[in-house]
Amino acid sequence: MSVIVLKGRPISIRATGSKKRWKNEVANAARRVFPIPLDGTDLRITITFFYNTQPDFDTDNVSKPICDALEGIAYHNDSQLMERHARRRDIDGSFRIKGIDPEVAVAIAEGEDFVAIKIEKIGSGVIKI
Numbered sequence: 001m002s003v004i005v006l007k008g009r010p011i012s013i014r015a016t017g018s019k020k021r022w023k024n025e026v027a028n029a030a031r032r033v034f035p036i037p038l039d040g041t042d043l044r045i046t047i048t049f050f051y052n053t054q055p056d057f058d059t060d061n062v063s064k065p066i067c068d069a070l071e072g073i074a075y076h077n078d079s080q081l082m083e084r085h086a087r088r089r090d091i092d093g094s095f096r097i098k099g100i101d102p103e104v105a106v107a108i109a110e111g112e113d114f115v116a117i118k119i120e121k122i123g124s125g126v127i128k129i
Contacts, residue, residue, distance in 0.1 A: 002034060002118070002119055002120075003033070003101040003103060003104060003118045004026070004030055004032075004074075004116070004117040004118075005107050005116050006025060006026060006029050006114060006115045006117070007107070007112060008112075008114065009051070009055065009113050010022065010062040010065075010066065010115050011065055012057040012058065012061040012062050012065075013061045013062075013065050014058075014061050022069075023065055023068065023069040024069075026065070026066055026069035026070065027069045027070070027073055030069070030073040030074050030117075031073055033074070037072060037073060037074060037075050037076045038075045038076075038119065039076070039080075040080060040121060041079070041080050042121055042122050042123055043081050043083075043119060043120070043121060043122070044082060044084075044085070044119070044120050044121075044122045045063075045066075045081055045083070045084050045085070045118070045119050046085040046087075046117070046118045046119075047059075047062065047063050047066055047085065047086045047087070047117050048089060048115070048116045048117075048118075049086075049087070049088040049089070049113075049114075049115050050088075050089050050090075050091040050107070050114050050115075050116070051089070051090060052090075052091055052092070052111070052112070052113055053113075054090075059087055059088050060086055062086060062115075063084060063086035066115070066117060067084065070119070074119050075119070083122065091108065091111055091112075091113070092111075101116070
């Protein structure tokens, strides 16, 4: 399991403006975490946007540019993703987090908008309902 933390607000696929800049930020952060792309077709990505001000975008629209930016870095192609979870949480909310990544804990403590991206192998045949 690997976690990428990006400070700031994510860009929606519907946003006007610099989607290219956002994708480059995601790609650069991923290169620091993934020396080579993961293999297999049993990957899960969980994207969590922690915010101060309620966002005006759909979490699903935020996940697509992130998944695209990770191609060739975290995994070869986003078709390897068996599961994709996108969610947002108010950073001032109450959290009970088991096994938190230290970088995520620091970002929560700083209290500024950020995105945490977790990619993990889940094993084919594993279904959580």
